[in-house]
Amino acid sequence: xxxxxxxKGVGSKKEDNRAFERHKPGSTKPLRAADIKEHEVxxxxxxxWRKFKLPPGExxxxxxxxxxxxxxxxxxxxEGLELTAKDIEIFSILLERSKNAKDxxxxxxxFLSALINKCDDPKYVIHTRGLRKIxxxxxxxxxxxxxxxxxxxxxxGDYFAAWMYDGVVTLNGKAGHHTKVSAxxxxxxxxxxxxxxxxxxxxxxxxxxxxxxxxxxxMDLLSGTVVIIGNAxxxxxxxxxxxxxxxxxxxxxxxxxxxxxxxxxxHRMKSGVIFLWNEYLSxxxxxxxxxxxxxxxxxxxx
Numbered sequence: 261x262x263x264x265x266x267x268k269g270v271g272s273k274k275e276d277n278r279a280f281e282r283h284k285p286g287s288t289k290p291l292r293a294a295d296i297k298e299h300e301v302x303x304x305x306x307x308x309w310r311k312f313k314l315p316p317g318e319x320x321x322x323x324x325x326x327x328x329x330x331x332x333x334x335x336x337x338x339e340g341l342e343l344t345a346k347d348i349e350i351f352s353i354l355l356e357r358s359k360n361a362k363d364x365x366x367x368x369x370x371f372l373s374a375l376i377n378k379c380d381d382p383k384y385v386i387h388t389r390g391l392r393k394i395x396x397x398x399x400x401x402x403x404x405x406x407x408x409x410x411x412x413x414x415x416x417g418d419y420f421a422a423w424m425y426d427g428v429v430t431l432n433g434k435a436g437h438h439t440k441v442s443a444x445x446x447x448x449x450x451x452x453x454x455x456x457x458x459x460x461x462x463x464x465x466x467x468x469x470x471x472x473x474x475x476x477x478x479m480d481l482l483s484g485t486v487v488i489i490g491n492a493x494x495x496x497x498x499x500x501x502x503x504x505x506x507x508x509x510x511x512x513x514x515x516x517x518x519x520x521x522x523x524x525x526x527h528r529m530k531s532g533v534i535f536l537w538n539e540y541l542s543x544x545x546x547x548x549x550x551x552x553x554x555x556x557x558x559x560x561x562x
Contacts, residue, residue, distance in 0.1 A: 302350045305341060305375070309351075312337045312371055314363050330366070331399060334374035345381035348372070352386045359391050365417050369396035377404055388414030393436060395419055402426030402446050418455070421448045424465065437474070440467050443484075456493070459486045472519070481532060483512040494522035494541075501531030501550055526552050526560065 315329050355368055368391070376384055377400055388394055395417040398410055402425035410429045418436035421429050424443040430451070437455040440448045445464040456474035459467045463482040468489075475493035478486045481500035488496075497515045513532035520539045527544035536554045543552055543559060552560035 302347050302354060305338075305343075305347060305351045306354060308337050308341060309358070309371060312367065314367055314370075331370050331374065331396075334370040335378070338371070338374045338378050341375075341378065343375060343379040343381075345379060345384045348375045348379060349385045349387070351375070352388070356390050365392050365395045369394045369399065369417070369419075372397055373399045373401070376401065376408065376410060380406065382406070382408055384408065384410045386410065386412045388412060388416055388433065390414070393417035395436070396422055398429050399423055400425065401429055415452075421446070424448065426465075440465075445484075453490070459484070462486070475522070478513075478515045481513045481515065485514045486516070488515075488517045488519065491519035492517050492521045495524045495527050495544075496521050497525060497529050497532065497534045498527040498544075500526075500529045500534075526550065 312334060315333050317329075352372060358364060358368070361367070372386060372394070373396060376398070386397070388397070391414065393415055396419045397412065397416050398420060399422040401410060401421060402408060405426070408427040410427065412429070412431045412433065415433040416431065416435050418438050419441060420431065420435045420439045421443065422438065422441045424440060424446040426446045428447045428449070430449045432451050434452045435450055435454045437457050438460055439450065439454050439458045440462055441457065441460045443459075443462045443465055447466040447468065450467070450469045451471070453471045454469050454473045456476055457479055458469065458473050458477040459479075459481055460476070461480045461482065462478070462484045464484045466484060467486045469487065470489045472490035473488050473492050476495045476498055477488065477492050478497045478500050479495070481497065482502050496517060500513055500515070514535070515532070516535040516537070518537050521536055521541070523541045524544045525536065525540055525542065526534055526547050529547050529550045531549045533550060534552045536552070540554070547560055547562055549562045550560070551558060551562075
């Protein structure tokens with residue numbers, strides 16, 4: 261009779277997967293190193309995570325990564341790490357141990373974003389269930405020129421996918437305020453509610469919100485497309501558009517709302533097109549340019 265042996269601490273692929281499933285955030289069972297086959301490299305990430313401290317001062321998150329000293333600090337900490345997408349996924353689960361640490365939401369968001377942007381793998385899964393809502397997660401996504409796909413399971417805080425460059429980010433949870441602020445491209449698909457100021461100052465790409473969004477969505481939209489399947493709050497598309505002659509084509513900036521919309525649609529918009537396919541409370545009397553359609557009928561043409 262032949263006895264099969266295996267290396268200590270390494271199970272079959274099926275056993276590794278079962279162990280991984282047992283230790284999702286919220287599990288009552290403790291995470292053990294032996295349960296994760298790829299544990300060695302994530303331990304090195306944890307070591308750098310413990311070193312990482314946010315620089316003093318309030319981060320101005322409308323700024324891009326090249327001007328944001330908080331993001332740059334995270335980037336410097338991870339620059340020497342060898343990473344895989346699996347390492348980063350496991351680390352996101354291990355973050356549950358640090359969720360009560362000082363400045364955790366912003367620190368975790370910058371650190372995870374820097375890991376993803378540093379890694380060369382094309383696809384990522386991040387787990388945020390059971391954590392305090394992480395701010396600035398997926399910020400600067402695609403800035404390295406890589407077309408990455410990122411799947412986030414759980415709620416997130418403010419500035420999700422801020423200053424995004426490229427790729428596709430899918431969120432299976434709720435988002436706070438300023439989702440995809442100052443983004444230059446890429447696509448964000450939000451499968452649950454999104455807070456205020458979604459796509460604020462966005463200059464390219466797509467935001468697809470499959471449920472409700474808060475107030476002032478698509479505010480200062482410079483270019484790109486915002487699609488809202490659910491309801492939207494007040495001031496949808498306020499101040500969207502630009503007087504830049506290089507961006508004078510209406511199709512550069514488009515907002516489409518399938519659900520109900522609040523007051524002051526298009527307030528102070530300068531250009532672009534807003535399509536309303538359901539009820540709205542009011543269209544602003546202060547529209548300087550652009551078009552607003554309601555169920556296919558042109559209501560404003562400036």
